[in-house]
Amino acid sequence: MFDAVEGRILTFGGQELYDGSFGTRNAYIITIKEPHKKVKVDVAGLNGSKSENNPGGMFYQRVFHTSVVLPDGSVFIAGGEIWGQPFNEADRDIQLTPEIYYPDRDIFVPLQRNNVVRVYHSLSILLPDATVLNGGGGLCGNCTVNHYDAQIFRPPYLYNKNGTEAIQPKTPVSSKVTVGKTLRIFADADIKNSSLVRLGTVSHTVNTDQRRVPLKHTCEDEEDGYRYCTAQIYPDPGVVLPGHYMLFVMNSAGVPSKAATIKVELDFPLSYFTEEEEEVEDKKDCDMDGKQVQGMVDMIFAAARKFWNPQQPTLVTQGQ
Template sequence: MLCNIRAFGLVCVEVFLLSARASAQSFPWARTIPRAGWTVTADSYQAGNEPANVLDGNSATIWHTQYTPSMAPLPHYIQVDMQRSYVVNGFSYQPRQGGSNGNIGQHTITLSNDGNNWSQVVFGTFLNDGTTKRSFFSNATARYIRITAQTEAQGAGNQWSSMAELNVYSPNPSQDAASFRPPPTSQGRWTTTIDLPIVPAAAALSRTGEVILWSAFRPDLFSGGTGITETVHWDPTTQTVSQRSVANTRHDMFCPGISLDVDGQFIVSGGNDNRRTSRYDPASGSWVTASQMNVGRGYQSSTTLADGRVFTIGGSWSGGRFQKDGEVYDPRTDTWTNVTGCRTAPMLTSDAQGIYRADNHAWLFAYRQNSVFHAGPSRNMNWYGVSGSGTTRAAGTRGDAADAMCGIAVMYDAVQGLILAAGGSPNYQDSWATRDAYRIQLGAVNANPTVTRLEAMAHARAFGNGVVLPDGTVLVVGGQAYAVPFTDTTPALPAELFDPATGRWTSLASIAVPRTYHSVALLLPDATVLAGGGGLCGRGCPQNHFDVQVFQPPYLFAADGTRARQPVIRSVTPAAAALRPGATLTAETDGAVASFSLVRFGSSTHTVNTDQRRVPLAATAAPGTTTYTMTLPSDPGVLLPGYWMLFAVNGAGVPSVARTIQVLLP
């Protein structure tokens, strides 16, 4: 069915989604708690619109805050007493169905077992429509649950809030809450859920510290080619979520290539509007139109090169189905140039749907001598030369691996040319994923790399995401064992951590909801990981996940379960923190540390993050001080131009909050 979506358009999409909704009305990880005997209170209500209406099973009756004879001002809350404590993992709110006045926008959800001590499990902003809003979070215990509205969704300055129905979810409503124990912090911890007014199918970390996330022409549906992209800005420092519709570039940026250039601009190419290119400027917070590609593409990959240009290849999901050889974008001249010697044919998988899927989501790694290494997802690997008209040279096979579409590939040590490849499935959809993992070690450019089969993951994963951490370990999040877009079946809920030092995998805490097709994950400057999204399949589709969640890896906790103290990088020299490859960098810390590393700012869509990579740094301390001197790698194919996060890691393995470093062109 999915292979026909582009041919038959939106009607086909909605028919598919209606069928999906008919067969998937429940959430296997969460069940509604029976509401008999519950009581409900609120800070305010209008006579005739009492709080108890949210528990009467009638969507025509509502709770509404007071508006006459006087207006009760925001914020507003409504609070349920379930009469005993449950293990809870979700909350749903149905907006009023006879209008939109009072739809909740910015909000928090808090839990309590005694009505006095509260813990926040959700914050964010809801989409302004009449669909039921669901917020899932990590398992906790609660007798009371409260939602507090800070704004009305319309953003018009109105002061009222309203609600038709309210439900609370549990993984098992009959479980005794007294027996509940959260996972040990040795497995890490999933923290607060962040509700978004879009399903985030793409995300990138801005050099300002904001995370920019986007969906397509609608917050909840991909289809498109309409010249509009719905976006969200999340500021981790202020915890604010703001929404923006980007129309000025006339670019629906669903399923694009994403690369971050030397100035930290996002170069977003193709997708639903398959030839267009847009640039996001973090300094101004604005999107601007760039030159169109020579070839229309969607589901292609792109990567920033050692010389600052951006290389892209493949992308037959959109813009026609044929062999789409390489082209290169130069941000300095705003021009695209074909490099037809970089051929698509050698990188194709043997997908059952042919080239429509076979050239999707290439695993690309810019490397030495201004080359690009293609690690997969086909079992055949290749080297691309991007000078002149381009070259292609075969690099052997990925050991005994099969094609691994929608698997993960992460360069966790760029100095040694080490890449982890894991998961994926032989066909894009309707095929079983693998647990297999491999280490690829690059040597000389154009030579076959060394491929080593590793211990397998605990869970088979297609549509998952891999994130390199400051200590060189790799976190893998989400995915499903049987690859079917727009489903949450066979999910891999526990995260896993690969340790290159031991070659072993460790199972970690489970994320609150499945993160499968159209999910994202990014390393953040505080050494946590943002993961979320999944779906984008239309109004009311239960596989739409309008949220992200932050993971605190195990290295952020002490042995007794408390938060570990993170080292602090007090200063960096040069103060401008803008250096060229081979330069000397000095960092002063607040205590002795064991190592430093640079991790490049990342972007994420459809399992692809070609921007991230890690560079370990050898550091020497001045005698009797905590001032460390490091020499950056001199090869710009290792230390790509752009913005990086500098981390210090102490002897206990705890990383600092990062300092931002810009690597300039040689």
């Protein structure tokens, strides 16, 4: 879901059967904004017009691929294969060229070719510095397709037009907000856009927590290199699910900052009652404060070396 406010979901690839069939390059935008109305489905990747020579969709057929919603609303797609078979790494089937979907232009753009196969059981997840961790694959005992390595993909928005690395805006300062209330942000003076991206969880190429919430913010005058900005959070907990998000701000060149982790809360404590109206569970009994969650997030992102060192991993940077 690259735009939760508008209810826009990008879906692409896959195969007719779970395994043993060809992957597809088909792609669609599913819009679910209006309650109690039919879901709207449109072909994605038309780049302005549909024709016999331009049916839309990705550049490449894919199944068992991974994807990541980026802070600016674009979607990164990596790995996969043409013939859908778990642990299949036949040269004729693997897809090594990633691509990015840009919803504002409705176009898929192929990127620099990768050098490591990423298919069944691989993962991609957005990191707080606006890069993407792409790694793993395999997990079939002692077979040859177990990948104990990972790569860092740096999206094009982290580069200037001349190929040099862009300077990222300062990390915004914020901590928590209530659904429907005002989010207060201290950010760089040159801020054009901002968004919340929910912390992701990946398994079997599925990341059910992927959700980007674009924000509309206003800023006051600059003070000590920062501006005081506010953004109204969409007043629907079905759109802005409670939980922890990464807050990104982007400058006029589209370069995102490193993220601040913020907590989105509901406006009232949640309680569940039996027929006798006895309280069964209170939100506070299972809640975590901001420091606990930040510590957990830091541990997860720092743990890769501890977990992977016994398997002699490789971590490289993949350019645009």
